[in-house]
Amino acid sequence: MPTHQEQEQPRRRQARGERRIAQLLEAAASVFASTGYASASTNAIAREAGVSPGTLYQFFPNKEAIAIELGQRLMADMRTAYGEALAPIDPATPLEQAVAAAVDRFIDFNCHNPVFFTLMHGPDVPGRMAEEHDALHNTLITRVEDLLAPLLPDRPSAAVTRIAHVCMALYMAGLELVLASEGDDREAYVQELKDVLFRYLDPLVGDRLRDAQAASASTSAAAAPTAVASTSNATSTPAP
Numbered sequence: 364m365p366t367h368q369e370q371e372q373p374r375r376r377q378a379r380g381e382r383r384i385a386q387l388l389e390a391a392a393s394v395f396a397s398t399g400y401a402s403a404s405t406n407a408i409a410r411e412a413g414v415s416p417g418t419l420y421q422f423f424p425n426k427e428a429i430a431i432e433l434g435q436r437l438m439a440d441m442r443t444a445y446g447e448a449l450a451p452i453d454p455a456t457p458l459e460q461a462v463a464a465a466v467d468r469f470i471d472f473n474c475h476n477p478v479f480f481t482l483m484h485g486p487d488v489p490g491r492m493a494e495e496h497d498a499l500h501n502t503l504i505t506r507v508e509d510l511l512a513p514l515l516p517d518r519p520s521a522a523v524t525r526i527a528h529v530c531m532a533l534y535m536a537g538l539e540l541v542l543a544s545e546g547d548d549r550e551a552y553v554q555e556l557k558d559v560l561f562r563y564l565d566p567l568v569g570d571r572l573r574d575a576q577a578a579s580a581s582t583s584a585a586a587a588p589t590a591v592a593s594t595s596n597a598t599s600t601p602a603p
Contacts, residue, residue, distance in 0.1 A: 384422055387412050388436065391429045392478040400430060401487040427489045430482060434492045437479045438499055444472040449506040452514075454575035458568065462561045469534065470541060470553055480542055504531060514568035526567065533559055 390412035394403045405426050409419040423429045448468035452461050473480055482488055483496045507527040508520075515523055537556030544552055 380422070383414075383418070384432075387414070387419060387422060387429065388433050391433055392476070395430065395433075395481050396478040400426075400482060400485050405429070431489055431491055433478070434482050434495065437476055437482070438495060440476070441472060441479065441499065442502075444468055445503055445506065449503070449510060452510060452572075454572065456572075457576070458565055458572050459557075459561050462564065463557050466534070466553065466557050466560065470538070470556075473538060473542060474549075477542055480538065500531070504528060507531065511568065514571050529563065530560060533563065 387408065391403070391408045394407050394411050398407070403426060405419055405423075406416055408426070408429065409416045412419070423432070445468075448465045482492060504524070504527050507530055508523050511523050511526055512520075515526070518526075534556065537552065537559065541549055541552045541556065
């Protein structure tokens with residue numbers, strides 16, 4: 364029966380392997396983001412990671428395998444980000460605020476992971492990654508449709524789909540400008556992107572959201588006197 368020390372050795376080797384993989388993926392992200400996928404090489408990735416090419420090949424057979432592993436991890440993180448960014452809209456939330464919050468979530472993810480845009484939209488990316496990105500894009504479109512459909516009850520589904528596609532196209536165009544700039548310019552482009560999306564959506568769904576907000580405020584106002592009266596009666600009722 365293996366001793367405790369013998370059981371611990373495989374765990375330590377596995378932990379060291381995971382750390383090495385993370386180190387290589389971080390180096391690959393830096394190289395891909397700075398040179399593009401097509402121009403990157405395993406030698407450059409190994410050099411960035413501070414290891415020998417032989418060490419790299421112990422974990423990844425080629426550049427494509429590195430890109431696929433990195434892309435899959437990033438897409439998993441992206442799914443978490445869009446799940447938060449595209450959560451159902453609270454009717455009490457103004458449209459401008461809802462748009463800004465969603466844009467901030469997506470922009471924050473892409474600015475912290477600039478290699479994501481490089482791998483998903485650059486030339487010569489592995490076919491498997493392109494397929495997975497297309498699936499992710501289609502899922503995003505569906506989520507946007509699900510958000511818009513209750514706000515556009517009189518529009519046919521094909522029209523809602525077109526609006527969702529336009530929203531994504533506007534976002535992607537703005538994202539490219541955002542990632543190509545820095546500092547104050549980047550902040551300015553982010554704000555321009557928010558403004559464009561808001562001005563596109565406001566004539567379509569703004570009135571319905573404002574009506575919902577007015578109805579909610581009216582209901583709250585109507586309930587307030589009742590609550591005050593109940594409190595007053597409870598206060599003035601003499602104790603037995």
